[in-house]
Amino acid sequence: MRSLEDELFPSTPGKVKIERTNMLNRQFYRCFASTSTMFLWALFLIALTASYLSFQSFVDSGHRYLNASWGGIQWEKQVRNSAQIQKQRGGGSGGFSVLVTGSAGFVGSHVSIALKKRGDGVVGLDNFNNYYDPSLKKARKSLLNKNGIFVVEGDLNDARLLSKLFDIVAFTHVMHLAAQAGVRYAMENPGSYVHSNIAGLVTLLEACKSANPQPSIVWASSSSVYGLNDKVPFSELDQTDQPASLYAATKKAGEEITHTYNHIYGLSITGLRFFTVYGPWGRPDMAYFSFTRNILQGKPITVYRGKNRVDLARDFTYIDDIVKGCLGSLDTSGKSTGSGGKKRGPAPYRIFNLGNTSPVTVPTLVSILERHLKVKAKKNIVDMPGNGDVPFTHANISLASREFGYKPTTDLQTGLKKFVKWYLSYYGYNGKIVD
Numbered sequence: 234m235r236s237l238e239d240e241l242f243p244s245t246p247g248k249v250k251i252e253r254t255n256m257l258n259r260q261f262y263r264c265f266a267s268t269s270t271m272f273l274w275a276l277f278l279i280a281l282t283a284s285y286l287s288f289q290s291f292v293d294s295g296h297r298y299l300n301a302s303w304g305g306i307q308w309e310k311q312v313r314n315s316a317q318i319q320k321q322r323g324g325g326s327g328g329f330s331v332l333v334t335g336s337a338g339f340v341g342s343h344v345s346i347a348l349k350k351r352g353d354g355v356v357g358l359d360n361f362n363n364y365y366d367p368s369l370k371k372a373r374k375s376l377l378n379k380n381g382i383f384v385v386e387g388d389l390n391d392a393r394l395l396s397k398l399f400d401i402v403a404f405t406h407v408m409h410l411a412a413q414a415g416v417r418y419a420m421e422n423p424g425s426y427v428h429s430n431i432a433g434l435v436t437l438l439e440a441c442k443s444a445n446p447q448p449s450i451v452w453a454s455s456s457s458v459y460g461l462n463d464k465v466p467f468s469e470l471d472q473t474d475q476p477a478s479l480y481a482a483t484k485k486a487g488e489e490i491t492h493t494y495n496h497i498y499g500l501s502i503t504g505l506r507f508f509t510v511y512g513p514w515g516r517p518d519m520a521y522f523s524f525t526r527n528i529l530q531g532k533p534i535t536v537y538r539g540k541n542r543v544d545l546a547r548d549f550t551y552i553d554d555i556v557k558g559c560l561g562s563l564d565t566s567g568k569s570t571g572s573g574g575k576k577r578g579p580a581p582y583r584i585f586n587l588g589n590t591s592p593v594t595v596p597t598l599v600s601i602l603e604r605h606l607k608v609k610a611k612k613n614i615v616d617m618p619g620n621g622d623v624p625f626t627h628a629n630i631s632l633a634s635r636e637f638g639y640k641p642t643t644d645l646q647t648g649l650k651k652f653v654k655w656y657l658s659y660y661g662y663n664g665k666i667v668d
């Protein structure tokens with residue numbers, strides 16, 4: 234007699250030999266066999282699905298674990314150590330523990346090192362995006378590490394990460410420099426400006442407002458908010474409701490958004506309108522940097538010209554002057570008044586221009602570079618395309634000067650000399666450029 238097993242798993246599927254003597258028995262077996270088959274198949278399928286799902290979740294969590302660039306006891310220890318204040322300052326102000334966003338960026342790396350050098354605790358945060366060569370950002374990160382600054386790799390929009398950072402450290406200040414920069418790139422990738430300059434900013438402010446104690450916030454706005462303003466020099470009291478680019482519009486929106494967090498939650502806010510910042514370790518997408526690269530490689534540069542053949546001009550500001558302005562702003566920012574998301578009283582809300590106060594035309598910038606590089610540029614002079622550019626910028630800095638003694642000291646000639654020196658030492662130049 235064949236076993237039930239034989240019946241259920243015939244050698245030829247679909248063809249079951251019936252060798253039973255009695256009809257009733259046969260029917261009983263057939264019925265029982267088909268029910269049991271279905272039952273076993275169902276069980277098999279359930280088991281298969283369950284094991285697939287648990288395998289998937291194992292893969293997912295493994296993936297998350299392997300990809301997570303933050304978290305864990307060791308990571309928390311590094312954050313805590315980096316945030317540690319090394320030196321108290323006089324005058325009862327103590328030292329600061331600062332979260333610097335965009336710390337692997339141009340301004341972020343300079344400000345982080347300056348804070349660390351004077352004894353403040355600094356934790357960096359950067360998403361290392363590829364808007365420009367991430368290897369430059371990694372090199373800046375190495376420099377920060379050498380100076381004892383830990384840089385967390387993560388995005389501003391990661392609310393869990395931000396809340397974790399505030400759980401670990403009672404930051405006294407946030408220096409918010411992470412942003413999607415660049416005026417003309419906004420036409421290529423508008424979403425990236427909304428992601429970083431709007432959504433990321435709000436995520437950060439949410440974390441700051443809920444933190445206990447609330448930090449004071451100093452953040453990077455931009456000279457571009459003056460847009461089509463033609464009253465010079467630009468003053469913080471001028472109207473800024475005619476932005477010329479989406480970049481400018483997101484920075485202007487940032488000023489309004491931070492105002493609401495100041496008003497509702499008592500966050501101390503200082504917005505800094507930077508004027509075309511340049512210098513060593515700068516941004517490769519900016520004109521002075523890309524002109525240098527092209528001039529050295531013998532490639533042509535495109536120089537935009539304004540309406541009626543008027544040269545474009547910028548109030549180019551050297552990085553060391555900007556760093557002084559950032560530190561001065563932090564030192565005078567005053568405290569946030571809220572805690573745990575509740576406002577306890579009015580808090581400072583400030584906006585300052587940080588410029589050089591002496592605009593220089595773009596052709597003059599090119600001739601200074603030619604002199605420092607000892608190479609003649611191949612210039613293509615074209616009319617400024619309608620891509621968000623403004624014809625000129627010029628800062629009135631009396632407010633920053635009054636509030637924290639801001640006084641820029643580096644002219645374009647001197648600043649570009651330092652930039653070129655850095656550029657050659659970083660990329661190398663022996664008739665051959667390494668980049």
Ligand SMILES: O=C(O)[C@H]1O[C@H](OP(=O)(O)OP(=O)(O)OC[C@H]2O[C@@H](n3ccc(=O)[nH]c3=O)[C@H](O)[C@@H]2O)[C@H](O)[C@@H](O)[C@H]1O
Pocket residue numbers: 414415416454455456457507508509510518519520521535536537538545546547595622
């Ligand atoms: O102050 C700011 O808030 C902004 O400053 C900077 O923007 P901009 O002042 O536009 O600097 P940048 O690109 O160096 O162009 C300089 C000049 O060269 C001209 N320019 C530019 C490129 C080119 O190929 N040719 C050219 O003539 C160009 O027309 C312009 O006249 C930051 O990038 C920006 O992130 C923001 O921080």
